[in-house]
Amino acid sequence: MVSINYAFREICCKIVYYGPGLSGKTTNLIYIHKKAPPQTKGELISLATDADRTLYFDFLPIDIGPVQGFSTKFQLYTVPGQVYYNATRKLVLRGVDGLVFVVDSQAAKLEENIESMNNLIENLEEYGYVLEELPMIIQYNKRDLEEVSSLEELEKCLNPRGLPYFEAVAVKGTGVFDTLKAISKLVLEKARGKSEPEGKKELISVSAESKSSVMPSAEREELEKKPYAPARESVPEAPLGKDSFEEVERDLEQPEKTYRVEEKLEKAREREREKEEQAKETVRLQKEKEEELIKVRLKEQEEKARKEKEGAERKKLFLERLEREMAGVERQKKALELEKIKEAEELRKKEQAALIEKMKKMEEEKKTLIQSQSEIEKETVEAERVSKEAVPEGPVQTVKADETGLPFQSKIIISPMLRQKKTKPAKGGFLWRWIQKIAGPNLDPKNRR
């Protein structure tokens, strides 16, 4: 879309350099930026990866100055050529006025060139642009390299429509300006066709339509009343904001310009009126803004008050709850303590009972022990008595042993004692030693047969 700005007397065209990755699109722009006269070029902006591959686009504005009173500008863009950047590549195409397809002439790259061309057609179709209607130039780049396809082959594969083409060595600048000039011309020819005034029929239907528009009718009428300015082209308008009355005064001094004075005066008055309106508008806006601010402040205050109130309430509630909780905790603590005391007491009682029990048991044990001791003593006495009676005179009588190897008498003495005690007397104890003394080594079960 060629942009024509009548206010700034400006025509702006968008030219896109398309083609496969590394074909030399960015190199074209770099050369143009380096070699174009300073007053014609703006800054070259590259949205590229660290490896200098185009990521989104390169952008170079060119201003060739006034042509027929219109400052004529070109905006040169390159697309990222790498296949997987199609999303951004497509975005750059939007609103394109002219295309330069930069071909990498190397024989090995032929396939990539064809793929890129198909991708271009696809993307244009998706925007609803018609390829045939779009000015386009083909640039066969990298002609300096050795393994390049022949021109005939490239033409056959890439240029079936016979578009104008240039051979180029972009790194050296060969063919770069020729390409740019050719596409610029094509685009401007196309722009002329586009901006030609439309027929009367169209105008009528438009004014009928505009009645239903949002524009206030008074303002519209005023616009419609506005005198038709036939001499606008030769007398440039005063720039915005300049004092128009001053200018009119100057014009009055030149008689041949008087016929324009009326018109200018009218215009100046109108501007004055507009200025007033603007001032009013500003005042109104200021008021609105103030009101808005007041509203905002009030709201803020309300909010603050509400928050404070809420805060106070919350605090109160919190305190109450805290108190309640504290009381609860206190109660619980007391209950717990009581329980503890009780438990401790019970434990103590139990311990006491156990102790008493133990003492009782010990007492009993003591008793049985004493009893058995007295019995033993009795029996010992008895035994002594028997042995004294049995061996009063003559040689020592041999006591006959039974199969166990124990002498009968020992058996008689020991067995009731053992039965009563239930447990064997502890080895090494007094009782044991005493038994051994009487019964001899046969008592030990190890020595039994």
Added chain:
Amino acid sequence: MDTKNSRSEFGSKEQEVKLQDDSLIIHEEEIEKIDRALIKLIKGAEAKCALLVDKDGYLITRQGFTHSLDTTALAALLAGSFASTREIARLVGEPEFSVLFHQGKRDHIHISLVGERSILVAIFDDRTTIGMVRLYAKECGEELATILGQAHKSKKKSEPAIDSGFAASAEDRLNDIFRD
């Protein structure tokens, strides 16, 4: 980024279809009106400057403190940024992110869609707030959409057309400028 979706807020879909095969042609009266709207935005929101940019990256007009800015490059980059955001929206299934906001250390940028094919850009600093800018940008955007809508409907016959000699005149100049 503001994800508020307001496709129908500033302009209609029908408009876009109508304008798509059309050149962007802007007349003096429109620029005056647009400038007034932009001034209103700047004063109201206390912004530093405001630009109206075509979605294809052309600067339509600008107001305020723009002397230190490369507005041509700015316009192209903003349009690119908006286009890629729009594509991102499409990919995540959002019809459009109609407002973009870049926050800087000192300066901030508020970008909003106007109609279907223009972008309103306001640059501001901490003297004002994003809220104020948003408020006035919305208002300004509505106004601009109306102005632009009118502009494309009423092509003035009186404007000097670019005639057949234009390309020829340009050719001489091109040959003059681009010499190896």
